[in-house]
Amino acid sequence: MLCADQNFDVAQVIRFFRSKPGELIIYYELEEGERVSSRGIVEVCPETHRITRFLEKPEDRCTASRLASVVFYCIRRDTLSYLSHFIHLQPQATGRTFGVFWEWLVNKKKLDVFGMKLPTGFQLIGQVGLSDYTKWLTHYSTKKQDNPAKPITCRSYARVGLMGNPSDGFNGKTIAMTISNFWAEVTLVESQTLALVPHPLNDPTEFGSLQDLFCISRREGYLGGLRLLQATCKKFYQFCSKRGIALTKQNFTLKYDTNIPRQVGLAGSSAIVSATLKCLMKFYNITDNDLPKPIRANFILSVETDELFITAGLQDRVVQVYEGLVYMDFSKKLMDEQGYGNYVSMDMCNLPPFWLAYLSDPSDSGRIHSNIRQRWLNGEAVVVEAMRSFAELTDQARAAIKDGDWSRLAQLMDQNFELRRSIYTDDCLGPGNLRMVQLARQFGSAVKLPGSGGAVVGLCLDQARLVEMRQAFQEGGCVFCVIAPYNPSASSAAQA
Known part of the structure; x- marks a missing residue:
């Protein structure tokens, strides 16, 4: 993935992760034009920040949430043991994705998973290669040089x-x-x-x-x-x-x-x-x-x-x-x-x-x-x-x-x-x-x-x-x- 602004503060993310009794998913709010069917969508409790539901590329009518996973996860060591069980339940390779894994952990296993929001846009989530990253990095670098940030x-x-x-x-x-x-x-x-x-x-x-x-x-x-x-x-x-x-x-x-x-x-x-x-x-x-x-x-x-x-x-x-x-x-x-x-x-x-x-x-x-x-x-x-x-x-x-x-x-x-x-x-x-x-x-x-x-x-x-x-x-x-x-x-x- 590539953040549309800057790298986020990983130290802040780690501190938040350590303060919660569960796993962590980073998410962001979809920009206009992005469809929920292109992302893993999370529903989050605003008070506890607990992920109440994870929907892997749902149809629009399935959820009102526009909070999308950015494929950045923090997983505790004990949780890794769930992987073998999940793989056993997914005989087809196409079902063995992280999105489906989290959908299973949150919705079926009721695991404690928490969310942290990154207030920015994203590119390059999904099937991308090195050339895609190079292109977007050049785009943002040039954009910043040509259009320096205006004072607020x-x-x-x-x-x-x-x-x-x-x-x-x-x-x-x-x-x-x-x-x-x-x-x-x-x-x-x-x-x-x-x-x-x-x-x-x-x-x-x-x-x-x-x-x-x-x-x-x-x-x-x-x-x-x-x-x-x-x-x-x-x-x-x-x-x-x-x-x-x-x-x-x-x-x-x-x-x-x-x-x-x-x-x-x-x-x-x-x-x-x-x-x-x-x-x-x-x-x-x-x-x-x-x-x-x-x-x-x-x-x-x-x-x-x-x-x-x-x-x-x-x-x-x-x-x-x-x-x-x-x-x-x-x-x-x-x-x-x-x-x-x-x-x-x-x-x-x-x-x-x-x-x-x-x-x-x-x-x-x-x-x-x-x-x-x-x-x-x-x-x-x-x-x-x-x-x-x-x-x-x-x-x-x-x-x-x-x-x-x-x-x-x-x-x-x-x-x-x-x-x-x-x-x-x-x-x-x-x-x-x-x-x-x-x-x-x-x-x-x-x-x-x-x-x-x-x-x-x-x-x-x-x-x-x-x-x-x-x-x-x-x-x-x-x-x-x-x-x-x-x-x-x-x-x-x-x-x-």
């Missing part, structure tokens, strides 16, 4: 929590929206070695002076985006290995850029992770079937919480994966039964003009998460009831958005903030956040925190007062902008 660039957008946050980490419900004002962008290009390029501002290693070091460190902190790239790559390899996906042996160079303000709760870190994951999926041809959107959100969260110990919830990762305006239900029943919540994309037509303001110096934005989680885990009634109320407000906001009742939505946004304030207290919210809320209310605008602190999102239905409020925020040392919602449907239509 992916964006993920900042988000604002419109309703329900911070209950996403407490089995609550939220509504959030991606905004095109701010984004993180990652670029991947194939290279001889694997390299991660530091960002000149976020990952500095050289400074003009000690004063420059002081100012940059105070404003940007010590933890840039390079760790996010590295953690995502590490977790991606681990995920693919556990999920039975054999990656091709290709190296790449990753670099990132972002204009999402740091430390103001607009999901800047998860945007970098999300954009990196998009690039890796495109580079290795990993599809939504291999990594479905709900699981992708879980993956992004695990990069931040498991690898980098960042306190976070699912809301940001879900909305950055689905994009647009998303309703999310994280009820315990759903999370326990399927491992993720119920995520529904909402209509973004005719949304009102939301606005966003954030602190130019977010050093006093407060410790938003405080000890609420422990109090919630302890079953403290006031916290448990608050999280239930966040969920109720979210359902009411969903109905208001559907009906275009923006006055009602504004009321609910104010209620969301007051509920949050009641359980987190002013000391935890921080004076900067409270000052921005108070300023917005002077102009009759609804206002709440869109994330963990350092920014506020609002809805002002009086356009004249909106202009006045912008000036007041800017005079108060804040950055102010009218939100430009990112609508993935509109973006796809424009590209088409």
Whole structure:
């Protein structure tokens, strides 16, 4: 056989084989135009990766699977004893093929056989000779020289929590929206070695002076985006290995850029992770079937919480994966039964003009998460009831958005903030956040925190007062902008 991209990582395959109590078959998804009747077809359990059925060159009507064996097998020593029995059952030489052998082992003998997917295309499976290999190797070599790999660039957008946050980490419900004002962008290009390029501002290693070091460190902190790239790559390899996906042996160079303000709760870190994951999926041809959107959100969260110990919830990762305006239900029943919540994309037509303001110096934005989680885990009634109320407000906001009742939505946004304030207290919210809320209310605008602190999102239905409020925020040392919602449907239509 000949892989249409590169040789796959045999070491990864061997590790996967050793982790399973049975034999191993490598398979791939048939390309358009390939018929199942030309290949050995496998049916695979997506949870256990066990091969449930093997069909040697079946007719189309016999199976819905388009997963084909690539004639690469790992067989345990004890299993070789089955060969003599199989040969005895096949007196005709035409029946003594590996495909028929595996069909017999899996379907008749019920042997434990597992599958590992290689996300690429194949040539030269079957009756071929040396000249066929030479021809295709020359083809791919020439193709690569004439058409060097183009860089892969992916964006993920900042988000604002419109309703329900911070209950996403407490089995609550939220509504959030991606905004095109701010984004993180990652670029991947194939290279001889694997390299991660530091960002000149976020990952500095050289400074003009000690004063420059002081100012940059105070404003940007010590933890840039390079760790996010590295953690995502590490977790991606681990995920693919556990999920039975054999990656091709290709190296790449990753670099990132972002204009999402740091430390103001607009999901800047998860945007970098999300954009990196998009690039890796495109580079290795990993599809939504291999990594479905709900699981992708879980993956992004695990990069931040498991690898980098960042306190976070699912809301940001879900909305950055689905994009647009998303309703999310994280009820315990759903999370326990399927491992993720119920995520529904909402209509973004005719949304009102939301606005966003954030602190130019977010050093006093407060410790938003405080000890609420422990109090919630302890079953403290006031916290448990608050999280239930966040969920109720979210359902009411969903109905208001559907009906275009923006006055009602504004009321609910104010209620969301007051509920949050009641359980987190002013000391935890921080004076900067409270000052921005108070300023917005002077102009009759609804206002709440869109994330963990350092920014506020609002809805002002009086356009004249909106202009006045912008000036007041800017005079108060804040950055102010009218939100430009990112609508993935509109973006796809424009590209088409």
